[in-house]
Amino acid sequence: VAALPAYWVLRQFLPAPSSLEDWLVFYGSRVLSVTLVVVLAVAVFVQRVLRRVPASPFLSFWLFALLFATPFQVYARSFFSHAFVAALLFLSFTLATHDRGWMSAAAAGFLAAAAVATEYPVVLIALCLWIAVALRGPAARLAAFVAGAAVPALALAWYHARYFGGVFRFPPAASEDYSSLAGRGIVGVSWPSPRAVAGLFLDPAHGLLYFSPFMILWPIVAVIALRRLRRDPSLLVPALGPLLLLIAISGYAPPHWRGGWCLGPRYLIGGFLLVFWLFALSSPNGGEGRRKVALVAGVVYGACLLAISGSTYWMIPYEAWNP
Numbered sequence: 093v094a095a096l097p098a099y100w101v102l103r104q105f106l107p108a109p110s111s112l113e114d115w116l117v118f119y120g121s122r123v124l125s126v127t128l129v130v131v132l133a134v135a136v137f138v139q140r141v142l143r144r145v146p147a148s149p150f151l152s153f154w155l156f157a158l159l160f161a162t163p164f165q166v167y168a169r170s171f172f173s174h175a176f177v178a179a180l181l182f183l184s185f186t187l188a189t190h191d192r193g194w195m196s197a198a199a200a201g202f203l204a205a206a207a208v209a210t211e212y213p214v215v216l217i218a219l220c221l222w223i224a225v226a227l228r229g230p231a232a233r234l235a236a237f238v239a240g241a242a243v244p245a246l247a248l249a250w251y252h253a254r255y256f257g258g259v260f261r262f263p264p265a266a267s268e269d270y271s272s273l274a275g276r277g278i279v280g281v282s283w284p285s286p287r288a289v290a291g292l293f294l295d296p297a298h299g300l301l302y303f304s305p306f307m308i309l310w311p312i313v314a315v316i317a318l319r320r321l322r323r324d325p326s327l328l329v330p331a332l333g334p335l336l337l338l339i340a341i342s343g344y345a346p347p348h349w350r351g352g353w354c355l356g357p358r359y360l361i362g363g364f365l366l367v368f369w370l371f372a373l374s375s376p377n378g379g380e381g382r383r384k385v386a387l388v389a390g391v392v393y394g395a396c397l398l399a400i401s402g403s404t405y406w407m408i409p410y411e412a413w414n415p
Contacts, residue, residue, distance in 0.1 A: 094176070094210075098124030118171065126176045130168040133179035134159075136186055137365060141372045154371045162304045163357070164364050173210045174361040180207040181217055181333075182365035188225050189326035194236040197225060201240030207362070209248040212262070213340055214362045217333035224329050288342035292357060300357045311335065313370045330370050334363030 099121040106117045134155075141151055159165045168175035180203045188200035204218040218241075225237045249259045256266055293301050293308065300307050317331035341359055 094129075094206075095121040095125035095171075122169075122171045126171065126173075127168060129179045129183075130175050133182045133365060137182060137369065137372075140186060140190065141369070145373060148372055151372050154368050157304070157306065157371075158364065158368045162307070162361075162364060164361055167358070167361060172358075174358050175364075177207045177211045177214055177362040178365045180204070180210070181214060181221075181362060182369070184218075184221055185224075185326075185329050185366060185369075188221050188237065189228070189329065192233075194233050197233040197236040198240035200225070201237035202243055203240075204237075205241035205244035205248075209244045211359060211362055213337060213344075213359050216336040216340055217329070217363060217366070220329045220333040220336070224326060227325055227328075284339045284343040286342075289338065292338065292342060292360070300360065303357070307367075309371070310367050311338075313374050314367075316374065317370050327370075330363075330366035334360070334367050337363050 099117065101124070102117050102120045106120075107114075109117050112118070138151070138155065141148055145151070159168075164175050164178065167173075184200045184203035184207065187196040187203070191197075200221065204221050208215045208218050222234075222237065222241075226234050252259050252261055252263075256263060291299065293299050296302070314331045314335050317327045321327055321331075337360060
């Protein structure tokens with residue numbers, strides 16, 4: 093749906109594609125939708141970090157890590173929703189927490205709801221955004237956020253009612269592979285599993301640390317950020333939102349939980365720009381601080397490599413992920 097305007101423009105100059113092999117129109121549609129929104133979000137990310145931490149010594153490092161040492165860039169140049177959703181959420185976060193007008197609040201609500209309509213699990217991050225707007229006030233701004241979110245929400249409700257028989261009838265319930273799963277818990281999400289949380293990081297089939305060993309720092313930095321909420325209430329969203337997403341994903345056990353196509357780590361990508369926002373803001377400026385960060389990062393990285401190299405013998409059986 094997000095690519096339809098770009099597709100319409102390109103069709104003014106290109107013939108109708110006869111198959112998926114007619115790649116040019118689809119390539120252009122992806123560049124002018126997914127990639128365009130991601131590039132905009134990354135540009136805003138850099139601008140905002142430099143405004144908050146003008147002499148951030150690790151900004152280049154974290155930006156390089158995000159783009160080339162995580163799956164984020166792969167999905168930013170693919171016709172998939174994951175990096176697109178991350179970009180929508182970060183832009184929503186920026187409008188909700190760094191601008192005061194009601195128009196920015198309405199735009200933030202629209203972007204957050206559009207992200208949820210694209211990938212349902214990020215509703216937890218959208219809830220954190222709603223709380224952040226409510227805490228900042230005034231009530232008119234919260235009303236604007238809700239009004240902006242209502243447009244994608246109503247469209248999604250119509251879609252569910254029209255094609256799946258009810259507003260709260262979710263698409264996975266109509267899937268042959270996922271119908272039994274969708275009956276568990278709340279739309280397939282049941283109690284989180286410590287084994288699943290560990291697996292999201294360390295499992296040899298789909299662990300995030302195979303892509304990005306330094307991601308083990310994520311929960312540590314998030315907890316540290318939560319302790320700074322009194323000084324900066326906006327940290328509620330990037331610190332708590334992705335952690336809640338991690339916990340929710342650990343309670344979701346789809347039948348294809350393995351390899352690069354697994355439905356675990358790739359749905360965490362929706363929170364990656366917020367996670368790296370914390371990384372960039374948490375970098376100390378002093379020389380002593382740099383040495384401490386370098387030491388901690390080196391120790392953690394070494395521990396991750398040891399854990400990953402040993403995890404070949406610590407395989408979580410595939411059956412353990414299926415009820």
